[in-house]
Amino acid sequence: RRDALQMAFWGCLFCVNQHISICGGFVKEPEKGQENYQAAIAEYKRNTEDPASGKRFPLCSCPTKKHWNDSPLCEMDKFDAMMAVLHAEAPKVASRCHHVIVVDRKFEVFSRIWVMAEIAKGQELELTQHAMLYTDDAEVLNGELSHVKDTLDIRNCTASRQEDVDAILASIKDIDGFNTKLNNVLFNEKSGLLETWSAERCAGFFDVIDPLKDLFTGLHWHAPEVITIGQESTGKSTLMERLTGIPVFPRDSDLCTRSIIKVRLRRGPARDLRVLVEDWETRQETLCATVTLEDVGKTVMREMTRQVRLETLRNEQPHQ
Numbered sequence: 001r002r003d004a005l006q007m008a009f010w011g012c013l014f015c016v017n018q019h020i021s022i023c024g025g026f027v028k029e030p031e032k033g034q035e036n037y038q039a040a041i042a043e044y045k046r047n048t049e050d051p052a053s054g055k056r057f058p059l060c061s062c063p064t065k066k067h068w069n070d071s072p073l074c075e076m077d078k079f080d081a082m083m084a085v086l087h088a089e090a091p092k093v094a095s096r097c098h099h100v101i102v103v104d105r106k107f108e109v110f111s112r113i114w115v116m117a118e119i120a121k122g123q124e125l126e127l128t129q130h131a132m133l134y135t136d137d138a139e140v141l142n143g144e145l146s147h148v149k150d151t152l153d154i155r156n157c158t159a160s161r162q163e164d165v166d167a168i169l170a171s172i173k174d175i176d177g178f179n180t181k182l183n184n185v186l187f188n189e190k191s192g193l194l195e196t197w198s199a200e201r202c203a204g205f206f207d208v209i210d211p212l213k214d215l216f217t218g219l220h221w222h223a224p225e226v227i228t229i230g231q232e233s234t235g236k237s238t239l240m241e242r243l244t245g246i247p248v249f250p251r252d253s254d255l256c257t258r259s260i261i262k263v264r265l266r267r268g269p270a271r272d273l274r275v276l277v278e279d280w281e282t283r284q285e286t287l288c289a290t291v292t293l294e295d296v297g298k299t300v301m302r303e304m305t306r307q308v309r310l311e312t313l314r315n316e317q318p319h320q
């Protein structure tokens with residue numbers, strides 16, 4: 001095909017051996033009278049027939065012994081187990097890997113029970129998860145997201161084999177509780193995969209926009225700002241900490257905030273924080289540390305003290 005180089009292909013890194021499972025047969029044909037029969041039979045024919053000739057795909061005739069869900073050698077019911085093994089056996093590798101949920105244009109991925117099980121396992125293992133959506137069309141997205149949110153129920157999810165559905169449902173002790181947690185994972189306003197995905201994609205744009213702030217100021221455009229004014233030890237740092245949600249402002253009974261602190265807030269996945277020092281005259285920024293949220297306050301205090309001492313030395317010994 002002429003457009004072959006423009007096509008995207010997904011490769012499964014951990015493949016199952018089809019010859020010990022489903023190579024010798026097709027999935028069960030939909031029964032007449034069942035709900036959404038026409039759509040189900042159309043999907044069945046797409047998966048079992050050659051679209052050009054209309055003939056059924058030939059089945060594999062290999063004599064390999066098959067292993068199903070009742071056998072420990074079955075490979076088709078181990079997706080979430082593989083995630084747990086990677087997390088336990090190769091933690092350094094797993095810590096650098098992200099769990100990516102690729103969403104099709106019709107959001108049908110959220111009707112697949114294995115996808116739901118893997119999302120739940122990723123949350124259990126505290127993996128960094130991201131959703132990749134097919135379209136940026138706001139109207140389409142809002143419609144599909146609303147549909148998923150209204151209809152999300154693990155009991156309505158499907159799989160190529162009914163045995164997988166039965167096994168996964170049987171392993172969930174509280175299905176209503178599971179649905180509630182799954183809904184929170186996907187739609188939580190602050191951290192939901194489907195609520196924050198666009199914010200994560202936009203986060204990088206701020207790295208470009210921030211340096212343009214001085215240019216915008218020259219054009220009489222000002223970004224929103226918050227300024228706190230008050231006497232010493234009246235709670236200014238505490239107030240700003242509450243507003244930002246980050247323990248970055250020094251607090252002490254004595255004078256402790258000794259320089260300007262600029263906080264840039266970006267909505268996105270959790271990550272380490274960068275502490276930078278900006279030269280007041282040149283506006284050039286220098287990275288002094290990359291720290292965790294727990295250590296950012298101590299780092300800011302230490303760097304602030306160091307910069308104040310350097311400034312004092314410059315004033316006392318201007319020619320050295």
